[in-house]
Amino acid sequence: MNSVVSVSDFYFKYLRSELVLKNINLEIEKGSFTVIIGPSGAGKTTLCKAMTGIVPYYSGGDYAGDVKVLGETTKGKKVSDLAMKVGLMLEDYESQLVSLTAGEEVAFSLLNHGFPPEEAEERTRLALEDVGLPGRESYQLDELSGGQRQRLALASLLAVHPEIIVLDEPVSAMDPDGGESLYKLLDKIHKEHGTTFIVVEHRVEFVLPYLTNLVAIKNGEVAVQGKCEEVVSRIYEDAELRPLLPELWQVKCSLEKKTGRTFKLWRSADEAAKELQSEGFGKGVRA
Amino acid sequence: MIEAKEINFAYRRGIPVLNDINCKIEDGEFVALIGHNGSGKTTLSRMFMALDHPRSGQILVDGEDIINYEPADLADKVGYVFQNPDLQILADTVYEEIAYGPRVKKLPEENIKTNVKSAIAAMGLKGLEGIYPRNLSFGQKRRLGVAAALALNPRILILDEITNGQDAVEQAAMMEYLKALNEEKGTTVILITHDMNVVRKYARRAIVLTDGHLVFDGKPQELFQGDQPVERWGLRRPVVSVLASRLGLSAANCEEFCEAVRKGGEA
Amino acid sequence: MKLNAFTWIIVTLAVTAWVFILPVEAVATILVLQLVLLLYIKRSKTMLAAIGGLGVFTGMMILLQLLFGSSLRVSLFGGLRMLVMTLAFLCMLATTRIQSIAKALVDRFHLPVEYAFMLTTALRFVPNFLEDSEITLDAQSCRGYSNRGNVLKRLLSYVVVIRPLVMRAVSKSETLALSMELRGFGANTYKNMPKEQLTVVDFAVLAVVVVLSTYPFWKKFLFV
Numbered sequence: 113m114n115s116v117v118s119v120s121d122f123y124f125k126y127l128r129s130e131l132v133l134k135n136i137n138l139e140i141e142k143g144s145f146t147v148i149i150g151p152s153g154a155g156k157t158t159l160c161k162a163m164t165g166i167v168p169y170y171s172g173g174d175y176a177g178d179v180k181v182l183g184e185t186t187k188g189k190k191v192s193d194l195a196m197k198v199g200l201m202l203e204d205y206e207s208q209l210v211s212l213t214a215g216e217e218v219a220f221s222l223l224n225h226g227f228p229p230e231e232a233e234e235r236t237r238l239a240l241e242d243v244g245l246p247g248r249e250s251y252q253l254d255e256l257s258g259g260q261r262q263r264l265a266l267a268s269l270l271a272v273h274p275e276i277i278v279l280d281e282p283v284s285a286m287d288p289d290g291g292e293s294l295y296k297l298l299d300k301i302h303k304e305h306g307t308t309f310i311v312v313e314h315r316v317e318f319v320l321p322y323l324t325n326l327v328a329i330k331n332g333e334v335a336v337q338g339k340c341e342e343v344v345s346r347i348y349e350d351a352e353l354r355p356l357l358p359e360l361w362q363v364k365c366s367l368e369k370k371t372g373r374t375f376k377l378w379r380s381a382d383e384a385a386k387e388l389q390s391e392g393f394g395k396g397v398r399a
Numbered sequence: 400m401i402e403a404k405e406i407n408f409a410y411r412r413g414i415p416v417l418n419d420i421n422c423k424i425e426d427g428e429f430v431a432l433i434g435h436n437g438s439g440k441t442t443l444s445r446m447f448m449a450l451d452h453p454r455s456g457q458i459l460v461d462g463e464d465i466i467n468y469e470p471a472d473l474a475d476k477v478g479y480v481f482q483n484p485d486l487q488i489l490a491d492t493v494y495e496e497i498a499y500g501p502r503v504k505k506l507p508e509e510n511i512k513t514n515v516k517s518a519i520a521a522m523g524l525k526g527l528e529g530i531y532p533r534n535l536s537f538g539q540k541r542r543l544g545v546a547a548a549l550a551l552n553p554r555i556l557i558l559d560e561i562t563n564g565q566d567a568v569e570q571a572a573m574m575e576y577l578k579a580l581n582e583e584k585g586t587t588v589i590l591i592t593h594d595m596n597v598v599r600k601y602a603r604r605a606i607v608l609t610d611g612h613l614v615f616d617g618k619p620q621e622l623f624q625g626d627q628p629v630e631r632w633g634l635r636r637p638v639v640s641v642l643a644s645r646l647g648l649s650a651a652n653c654e655e656f657c658e659a660v661r662k663g664g665e666a
Numbered sequence: 667m668k669l670n671a672f673t674w675i676i677v678t679l680a681v682t683a684w685v686f687i688l689p690v691e692a693v694a695t696i697l698v699l700q701l702v703l704l705l706y707i708k709r710s711k712t713m714l715a716a717i718g719g720l721g722v723f724t725g726m727m728i729l730l731q732l733l734f735g736s737s738l739r740v741s742l743f744g745g746l747r748m749l750v751m752t753l754a755f756l757c758m759l760a761t762t763r764i765q766s767i768a769k770a771l772v773d774r775f776h777l778p779v780e781y782a783f784m785l786t787t788a789l790r791f792v793p794n795f796l797e798d799s800e801i802t803l804d805a806q807s808c809r810g811y812s813n814r815g816n817v818l819k820r821l822l823s824y825v826v827v828i829r830p831l832v833m834r835a836v837s838k839s840e841t842l843a844l845s846m847e848l849r850g851f852g853a854n855t856y857k858n859m860p861k862e863q864l865t866v867v868d869f870a871v872l873a874v875v876v877v878l879s880t881y882p883f884w885k886k887f888l889f890v
Binding site: 164166170191192195200202204206207208209210211212216220221223224225226229253254268 | 763764765786787789790793794838839841842844845846847848849850851852854855858859860
């Protein structure tokens with residue numbers, strides 16, 4: 113596997129707390145759309161922070177093992193340098209917005225890293241177009257809706273052209289339209305720029321059409337990781353992890369067990385219905 | 400019993416938020432108030448608690464118009480739980496948090512103890528009485544918010560998007576507690592949500608708002624398996640309902656569906 | 667009124683000094699000019715509320731001084747000074763972008779970048795905090811805390827807001843600090859922002875400031 117992030121024998125605990133991550137061995141495939149699932153408190157957010165060098169180097173704590181990003185260890189690196197390669201959007205993306213206008217927000221990292229103003233302007237313009245906010249450089253933050261502000265945070269990440277983008281529960285408070293449209297945007301960026309995406313998600317139904325790899329975290333350890341087709345059944349077998357799978361895949365696994373047949377890894381209810389009908393199930397109602 | 404009669408509401412900028420809303424919720428019901436962001440569902444629910452008042456129309460609680468009420472007047476009839484548990488924490492221990500309402504209402508100490516105990520039991524918070532609320536897990540904080548609203552024994556409970564941000568297991572736990580409240584104590588539950596799986600599993604009635612209009616009021620099954628333009632209303636049918644109706648079967652969840660497929664046989 | 671942020675800062679600082687060296691008539695004139703300016707720029711409810719709020723605060727200061735035994739004349743003049751000083755800051759904030767003020771403070775007054783950035787941050791988060799405190803107040807009401815009654819009771823009801831708000835502020839500021847660190851905030855941040863030049867108008871205003879500030883020295887010549 114061509115890995116963009118490699119975590120080896122990684123252990124971590126914050127000061128004055130229990131071990132949050134234990135014996136993590138994880139490879140994130142280049143160009144993948146990897147989704148991390150796991151019960152609340154399993155350590156998913158901490159894992160995101162480990163992949164971006166925040167943990168342990170910025171936030172402190174005790175650790176063992178190593179995290180490599182694009183072949184280089186995160187040890188001894190400034191988080192701002194790593195951020196040029198691995199973008200991070202936290203669940204509280206609102207608090208990540210530091211400026212008063214959209215243009216300043218997107219250009220912030222660029223100017224801090226010494227990009228000339230003209231280049232910063234050009235990258236800002238392209239990034240805003242990419243996320244569906246063209247020409248909004250002069251908009252004040254309070255002129256943008258919540259969803260638009262999230263896209264703005266995404267544009268700020270894109271402007272530095274990172275190879276990897278990590279998102280921690282991006283749609284937790286969104287309604288279905290909002291959730292679908294964000295993931296459509298992420299997929300577009302994934303396809304157009306080849307960026308590797310690592311997303312922590314509870315609401316996996318939104319990411320169902322797009323994900324390529326799954327990582328399941330339980331009690332601070334990696335329970336399962338790999339390409340979706342290869343790991344779905346194993347995740348299903350684990351009673352604790354089963355409810356975290358997209359419901360469509362829970363149906364698939366359950367049907368496979370009940371009928372002894374194997375089905376494709378459906379990406380939509382439509383696809384599932386079509387295959388089931390063509391296999392002769394149901395009361396023969398044609399689409 | 401809570402009733403909305405021809406409710407109209409707009410913010411000062413003039414954009415109408417609720418248009419001619421009519422609905423009546425009887426005691427003991429389990430209602431899901433559904434809609435896209437900005438559909439008006441939260442605004443309507445706030446009116447049920449006198450947090451906002453309508454421009455025209457009436458809100459009646461147990462037959463009485465609450466136009467001159469403030470939320471504190473309704474606290475022993477209607478409980479309201481907000482989405483963000485952190486912003487609702489007013490005390491230093493779980494016990495005091497739940498006791499807040501009864502204390503403010505100057506109930507005798509004995510009653511306070513009884514009410515708090517029963518709220519703690521109802522929401523599965525036994526053993527956590529002395530804990531500092533901010534040290535609880537997210538799911539526990541959410542349940543604490545509900546327990547605090549229950550402390551004055553309201554007959555009606557309104558919950559604003561309380562299933563957001565939780566994993567499937569925590570969500571199920573919360574919903575089971577609410578189901579028990581509804582079935583065993585007869586508490587009316589009004590759940591604001593856009594999660595159709597929760598609606599399908601627990602609600603017996605679904606009221607859908609879209610752009611300030613009430614577009615559906617009926618059984619959840621009708622909403623999922625009928626011809627309603629659910630997507631246009633910003634909602635999504637649960638996966639199992641889509642599969643079931645496409646295959647001409649009837650199923651409310653994964654197990655039922657798989658059984659139906661197996662039995663329904665090969666055509 | 668397109669004055670450079672630097673000029674505004676100088677003017678504001680000068681005004682705060684003037685209230686102590688100029689006679690009461692001059693200070694009162696400045697007050698009138700300030701009110702005219704503010705209402706000319708933005709005749710909105712927020713502006714009136716801000717002025718009103720400062721007025722109330724001044725009133726309280728006057729009362730305090732009276733309580734501590736100062737004469738009416740001294741108390742009133744003290745209140746006037748206070749009002750003019752605070753309105754000077756309000757004028758600056760109403761006319762100048764906060765980023766420009768921050769940049770001028772860093773470039774010309776050598777304020778450390780972290781402090782200058784706090785200005786922007788404060789402005790960024792105040793609306794968020796107001797919204798959050800509304801929810802806490804609502805939650806309090808829903809638990810049975812009545813808002814009816816006298817002004818004092820209403821004020822007391824805001825006390826409950828403090829702790830959740832402070833906690834939230836702390837947590838948001840941690841995320842914000844992390845975000846700034848990730849984006850490379852530091853010495854370069856203000857260096858690379860577009861520089862604003864001083865214009866003829868700026869120099870004219872600065873000259874007026876110098877003249878007025880040296881009033882004690884040349885006032886003797888006024889009545890010669």
